[in-house]
Amino acid sequence: MVEKFLAEVLGTGTLILLGDGVVAGVLLTRSKAQNSGWIVITMGWGLAVFCGVLVAGPVSGAHINPAVTLGLAVQNSIDSTKGIGWDQVPVYWAGQMLGAFLGGVLVFLHYYPHWGETENADLKLAVFCTAPAIRSTTWNIVSEVIGTFVLIFVILAFGTPGSPTGALGALSVALLVVVIGLSLGGTTGYAINPARDLGPRIAHYLLPIPGKRDSDWSYSWIPVVAPLIGAVLAVVVYQVFFPNFMFNVIPPAA
Numbered sequence: 001m002v003e004k005f006l007a008e009v010l011g012t013g014t015l016i017l018l019g020d021g022v023v024a025g026v027l028l029t030r031s032k033a034q035n036s037g038w039i040v041i042t043m044g045w046g047l048a049v050f051c052g053v054l055v056a057g058p059v060s061g062a063h064i065n066p067a068v069t070l071g072l073a074v075q076n077s078i079d080s081t082k083g084i085g086w087d088q089v090p091v092y093w094a095g096q097m098l099g100a101f102l103g104g105v106l107v108f109l110h111y112y113p114h115w116g117e118t119e120n121a122d123l124k125l126a127v128f129c130t131a132p133a134i135r136s137t138t139w140n141i142v143s144e145v146i147g148t149f150v151l152i153f154v155i156l157a158f159g160t161p162g163s164p165t166g167a168l169g170a171l172s173v174a175l176l177v178v179v180i181g182l183s184l185g186g187t188t189g190y191a192i193n194p195a196r197d198l199g200p201r202i203a204h205y206l207l208p209i210p211g212k213r214d215s216d217w218s219y220s221w222i223p224v225v226a227p228l229i230g231a232v233l234a235v236v237v238y239q240v241f242f243p244n245f246m247f248n249v250i251p252p253a254a
Contacts, residue, residue: 004060016048019048022040022044025040038186064193066228072084073085104203115210124213125212130191141222144227148230149231149237152238153234156235201216
């Protein structure tokens with residue numbers, strides 16, 4: 001399990017470095033990519049997923065998302081020939097959270113001169129974590145549940161991220177994340193991944209970022225809890241309607 005832990009650290013770290021990195025490039029003052037827009041952000045996040053899946057896939061199956069890990073554990077509870085055992089969940093989650101935190105730290109270091117140049121504290125926070133366009137607890141939860149449901153349901157439809165299809169499988173996941181961002185991301189910024197939001201948010205809280213604001217902890221639980229709910233719902237619905245159709249290559253729990 002040590003190898004899977006390290007793979008998830010590196011895969012999730014790659015995801016956050018490149019994903020939060022593109023947000024920093026678009027939002028921070030005097031970046032050459034400043035104001036390049038939502039399309040650049042969604043494409044950058046999709047390609048960040050592609051890279052993260054390629055890094056972690058051969059070893060851990062490239063969950064790089066606690067919602068994916070939870071979904072596969074629930075799937076194993078429904079059908080012991082699929083998914084992963086609950087004993088593996090803490091290892092995956094720990095690797096994902098550590099990787100996400102480290103990815104956030106690397107983004108801070110990479111863009112170090114730009115933090116002091118950027119006056120808007122909200123933009124600095126937005127580099128690290130999501131926030132809703134319209135703050136409404138109920139509807140923000142609904143948005144994250146729907147977005148994550150789509151992510152997990154479609155992943156189940158074409159196989160787990162780290163499937164033997166290699167780069168082709170990674171590209172499928174990347175394109176899925178792009179379309180989720182374009183279609184469903186305008187409400188909450190489409191966290192759809194608890195580690196993606198919480199790990200860098202903790203980094204924002206701890207790092208000596210000039211002129212930063214609070215880390216918006218009152219909202220922080222939504223992009224953690226709602227994706228987990230969406231993942232469970234996706235697995236249950238998929239298993240009900242397609243119980244015998246699955247390209248899952250992650251070995252079942254012993």
